[in-house]
Amino acid sequence: MLLSFCGAAGTVTGSCYWMQTERCQFLVDCGMFQGSKTLKELNYGAFPFDPAKIDFMLLTHAHIDHSGLIPKLVKRGFKGPIFATQGTFDLLTYMLPDSAYIQESEVERLNRRNVQRGRPPVEPMYTRDDVDVALKSFSNVAYETWREVGDGVRARFWNAGHILGAASIEVEVATGQRDKRVSRLLFSGDIGPEHKLFHPDPEAPDNFDFICCESTYGGRRRGDLRPEKRRQVLAQEVKAALKRGGNLLIPVFAIERTQELLLDLSILFDSGELPKVPVFLDSPLAIKATKVFVKNADLLEDTGNVPDLFRRPNIRFTESVEESKMIARFTGGAIIMAGSGMCDAGRIRHHLKNNLWRNDATVLLVGYQAPGTLGSLLGRGVSAVKIQGEDLRVKAAIRQIDVYSGHADGDQLIAWVKARLPVKSAIFLTHGEEQSLEALRNDLEAAGVPAERIIVPQLDDVVDLSAGESQVKFRPVPHRLAGKSLRGPDWHNELAEFSLALRDRLEAAADDKARGVILRRVIRTLEGDGDGDDRNRKH
Secondary structure (H helix, E strand, O other), X not given: OEEEEEEOOOOOOOOEEEEEOOOOEEXXXXXXXXXXXXXXXXXXXXXXXXXXXXXXXXXXXXXXXXXXXXXXXXXXXXXXXXXXXXXXXXXXXXXXXXXXXXXXXXXXXXXXHHHXXXXXXXXXXXXXXXXXXXXXXXXXXXXXXXXXXXXXXXXXXXXXXOOOOOEEEEEEEEOOOOOOOEEEEEEXXXXXXXXXXXXXXXXXXXXXXXXXXXXXXXXXXXXXXXXXHHHHHHHHHHHHHHHHOOOEEXXXXXXXXXXXXXXXXXXXXXXXXXXXXXXEEEOHHHHHHHHHHHHOHHHOEOOOOOOOOOOOOOEEEOOOHHHHHHHHHOOOOOEEEEOOOOOOXXXXXXXXXXXXXXXXXXXEEOOOOXXXXXXXXXXXXXXXXXXXXXXXXXXXXXXXXXXXXXXXXXXXXXXXXXXXXXXXXXXXXXXXXXXXHHHHHHHHHHOOOOHHHEEOXXXXXXXXXXXXXXXXXXXXXXXXXXXXXXXXXXXXXXXXXXXXXXXXXXXXXXXXXXXXXXXXXXXXXXXXXXXXXXXXXXX
16 A cells, blocks of 8 residues: 655645555545746646546545646546535636636747747646536535545545635545554645634544644644634734725635635624725636635534625625726725735736835735745745736835634644544655644654654655554655755746846946946856956956
8 A cells, every 4th residue: 555745745735645555546636736936847747647547536625736737637547536525616616717717828828929939839737628527527525424435445524624615534445454454544635723714623533544634834823813813913904004005905815715804804894993995806716716605605604694795885896807907097095805815826916016016005915825936925025026027126015914824823733633643653744844844743743743653755755554553664766856846936036036136236336337347247157257256346
């Protein structure tokens, strides 16, 4: 019985586990890599397995870093069923077509440049037609109900408290051994925090052989996240932004984060805590996802007696491109919510181009920002960025809050794991950056979990789960990327920063002669002549 970590190992995105048993093969999640260009290039390469030989798939939830490569999987030969909750499927009927549309649009722009450069055209990973085929493969499952999913394998989905439909998945695999007839595994998916709006606290049984646990916020402590405290934090940020006089831009994730913000803003408007300023939800996907939440309103908690959860007279949903462009007429006093949440695609980039250079504007980051994304660069405090080929000075105030995170913090992750104990063989820590993984490992040791049972796999690692309770054996396999390439900004980001820094130096130079000296220094450095600096230092 082999478990391969084909994504979200040593990094956060691209969640994908590949299980091989004596009787079948299956996946848990098939997500898209996000972050630096080096990491995202993995999306376009071959899978580390043959899709045609995968018998079925289990999906924890709808977020693209867990589901985004499903259409490609089907396109490459996967023919089996995909088991997911009804809420997850409802969301994916909008999310996957949107993902395909983004890819088709980006490839179209790229191919126009390729023609000019004499390069061959490229194809998107998948199209909306591929999505239509993939959606026909889904089979909906209920929470807390055993389902026979494959030969010798059954699964049970537990509420993960993360987003609508999210689940931790309990799996039992028949071993064929007399002394141990089944092996029990738990895949955490993404675990929600305590007091998460809309959802109960995460659930799952205990006493497993193996657990794969997410580590996104390992080592981080948040404090009180109750709805009243969260709304207080939001109100303070909105008031400060409006006082500056410009627009407030909130890059949003279409699923859950958007709906949480809409509900909290509505409550703050109704109570008079905030003035009823114009609010634009400028994300077709988020608008469609909001309809899914309305459809599933009976499953949502903490909504109280709030009428019409997500709509108010001052909140406008802008779906068309024409409506989106009209928002540019507002130079101040408006709240603009647009995707994507990491600022790497979608309409938020147009609004950033219109507002980042304004001293009175504010950008409020309300979610996780993967290393190398535009959102992470803004969060780091860079002075300039490049958007759609244009260099922009960052003069807007950049603010970050994490009270809307859909992930458990470090203490809550420890509590979740402790509630699942005992774990007979190993706990695999995945879905986290290096610092978070190490922090969670140390905290689990301090909580009494034996160090030898805590494993931090890297991308493409393969472990033999049939080796016995006392040890985990790794199989020697090729790896697509080295560990360092998975973390942080890559050379594409460094090139962009160098380009902006060079432009700063050139603009600050006294005259054209001084600019020529700077450029000659750069050229000599590129040619390997490091002494050129000393010869021209007097200039």
